[in-house]
Amino acid sequence: MKIYNTLTRKKETFVPLEEGHARLYVCGITSYDYCHIGHARSALVFDMVVRYLRYHGYRVTFVRNFTDIDDKIIARAAEQGVDSKQLAERFIDEFYTDMDALGALRADIEPKATEHIQEMIELVQDLIEKGLAYPSGGDVYYRVRRFTTYGTLSGRKLEDMQAGARIDVNEQKEDPMDFVLWKGAKPGEPKWASPWGEGRPGWHIECSAMSRKYLGASFDIHGGGKDLIFPHHENELAQSVGANDCSFANLWMHHGFVTIKDEKMSKSLGNFLTIRDVLREYPAETLRLFIFSTQYRNPLDFSETALQDAQVGLDRMYDCLAGITGLVQAADTGSGGVDAGISVIGQKDRKKIESLRQRFETAMDNDFNTAQAMGHLFDGVKVLNKACRLLDSQQAAVEDLELLQQAGVTLQELAGLLGVLQQDPMQYLQEKKDNLLASISLSEEEINNLIEDRNAAREKKDWDASDAVRDKLLTHNVELHDGPYGTTWDVKA
RNA sequence: GGCGACGUAGCCAAGCGGUAAGGCAGAGGUCUGCAAAACCUUUAUUCAGCGGUUCAAAUCCGCUCGUCGCCUCCA
Incomplete structure (x- = not known):
């Protein structure tokens, strides 16, 4: 080095x-x-x-x-x-x-x-x-x-x-x-x-x-x-x-x-x-991500925007890890070890995933170029997200799941050298939600009740009523996401 | 005044002789009753300006402009 x-x-x-x-x-x-x-x-x-x-x-x-x-x-x-x-x-x-x-x-x-x-x-x-x-x-x-x-x-x-x-x-x-x-x-x-x-x-x-x-x-x-x-x-x-x-x-x-x-x-x-x-x-990991976004010898300009950017980036990394965990868990409880499906991860993406450690080390070996090293980490996130999306929509091949799981572990290990991504992703996201929930005037129960009301209206295709509920929640910074398995919610930061 | 660093898309930031990583923001798409979120795709014929060296320069050299730092305690 x-x-x-x-x-x-x-x-x-x-x-x-x-x-x-x-x-x-x-x-x-x-x-x-x-x-x-x-x-x-x-x-x-x-x-x-x-x-x-x-x-x-x-x-x-x-x-x-x-x-x-x-x-x-x-x-x-x-x-x-x-x-x-x-x-x-x-x-x-x-x-x-x-x-x-x-x-x-x-x-x-x-x-x-x-x-x-x-x-x-x-x-x-x-x-x-x-x-x-x-x-x-x-x-x-x-x-x-x-x-x-x-x-x-x-x-x-x-x-x-x-x-x-x-x-x-x-x-x-x-x-x-x-x-x-x-x-x-x-x-x-x-x-x-x-x-x-x-x-x-x-x-x-x-x-x-x-x-x-x-x-x-x-x-x-x-x-x-x-x-x-x-x-x-x-x-x-x-x-x-x-x-x-x-x-x-x-x-x-x-x-x-x-x-x-x-x-x-x-x-x-x-x-x-x-x-x-x-x-x-901001959490310590956000500050770390911000600090390592520039190579250590260069000046680093502090601003609220820069910290917010880092926060969004960190959340994205955790979302990726949570996505992998979710996928692996679903596969475990699902097909029960039967080799379902064929591999859907392309040769190029597989190579990118497998070379992540190598690319990270090359950057770090060059005078601790954390900015470049982080770039590789994010590039890894992008490829992993893509793979998750593909696997989500079909029967996952065992080799793909293994690759993703391994990549998640590697990602966390490498990020750990910068002191980031060290929490359990599910827990990180839950805590974030809890913290945001604490900052608004609605309880989780009230939110869930309102969602039920809205779903009742949606059953009847009463879009005006359903949208009214959605707008009301939005005034409290609660965003609704209608997914294939029901409606989830998040608090806007 | 002396010494030094830096100037890359709207913003942040890699690349340091072989034809522009990555992040944020933006745009298009998938999804949706419509949205939102998420995800995908996309975004610099060009690297402050002008000359020079080279087959080839954001990368090397010179000059100009701009920003910052050290020369005093400072991480």
């Missing part, structure tokens, strides 16, 4: 350092607020990556950190008059609540910065010994110009950056581009003892220290949002390579942003929706 590497700006064949074992480190959240849809994308993208690597047969060690000490946490805690540690803990809990609601897998190791102060101090000491860092006025800084390849990951030169310098002038630094590894404590701030006095870690050092501890100096994949490329990942790279004298992450994966009206969703712009905001309106 191929993965796009930010470092080389190319898709590269994925070959883990240790055979059969993929080690990956993803930058997690800074816990001072509820997570928004951008965080959901990050979590779900790497959730999909991990699931797919495991599907491919790799043993995966997935590390994702929590930044539980930093300026924003301290500021927010001060604002609310609470302890910064408690604030961080609280939003880690909220993060888990959201992740569980999204059905995202837990990382194998979820280290917190504050629990690795010692490791960070050791790393900073390594850097000082190598001449790559220097203490200054209670702080410790990284000597950027000493790391000759600085800027490789983000593709920028030190000179270029100075041109547009929005860098704060800091008297303590030898060079304005130097970044802080350790910050001396200001009065009232959380602090830890260190060889340079009391203080706290800079932002970037935690990831270098924790990845080294849990994955080793070199590992396979380092991931995060595109906004982390500079300065966070560039600095991590400088720290780790500088301290360990060996390559750091082999491959850097960065996902695109979630936008609203083509602008980046962010706290500072105030144009964000939290995960729980969205999950109040």
Whole structure:
């Protein structure tokens, strides 16, 4: 499989350092607020990556950190008059609540910065010994110009950056581009003892220290949002390579942003929706389908319409699975194992059904092209629906039923790699109906009574009366469907 | 100012040198007393524009226009 590497700006064949074992480190959240849809994308993208690597047969060690000490946490805690540690803990809990609601897998190791102060101090000491860092006025800084390849990951030169310098002038630094590894404590701030006095870690050092501890100096994949490329990942790279004298992450994966009206969703712009905001309106699987409708590196524009489209698509997939289940059940109770009928599924459609897994994998192997992979899934749905329709109207051949049943299982398995289509289809559709029913002013019994009245009128061919009932129900968003086996109803969304 | 990404049907989105996947919406059809729902079929001579390379370009190169991002905390 191929993965796009930010470092080389190319898709590269994925070959883990240790055979059969993929080690990956993803930058997690800074816990001072509820997570928004951008965080959901990050979590779900790497959730999909991990699931797919495991599907491919790799043993995966997935590390994702929590930044539980930093300026924003301290500021927010001060604002609310609470302890910064408690604030961080609280939003880690909220993060888990959201992740569980999204059905995202837990990382194998979820280290917190504050629990690795010692490791960070050791790393900073390594850097000082190598001449790559220097203490200054209670702080410790990284000597950027000493790391000759600085800027490789983000593709920028030190000179270029100075041109547009929005860098704060800091008297303590030898060079304005130097970044802080350790910050001396200001009065009232959380602090830890260190060889340079009391203080706290800079932002970037935690990831270098924790990845080294849990994955080793070199590992396979380092991931995060595109906004982390500079300065966070560039600095991590400088720290780790500088301290360990060996390559750091082999491959850097960065996902695109979630936008609203083509602008980046962010706290500072105030144009964000939290995960729980969205999950109040749509099921998690709908959100996942939406997120995977675009390849992970491209921007993803959030809108009500896009979510509704995803919802319709998800329902269609479940309808298809329910159709297969219904057909198989009918056949079981019907002909009782007697091979009725001849195959009606054409050669071309059979081939499409049988190649579904192959096509899905080819798309996913190409830098996790979930958009294309989903296209194949929907294409499968189309062919399966067609087959269901054909079988429904005649005696089903055993081989056809088996093909459909198997295809349904495959469809659900593959969709599961994206975390969708994981519910029992019958139950999903029933729940949807129940939820909608709860939102209208009629009970199921009242609806059924009205349907009986209407059917009585229809017997007498009193179309005016029957249509009146239908219209009345429609004002309550109840739609009637007259089928060969009687009248069923649904609630309009 | 520096660096980078993107621009494909009404909307979303794949394709990245061999002649336009898929989804939503729309249209036609099957079904129906009429509907609805469901399902089927269908919808881009063309890929922002202009040049160039090539037997062949949405795909490669150059320029122009437009949108967005990073360079400051950010997923």
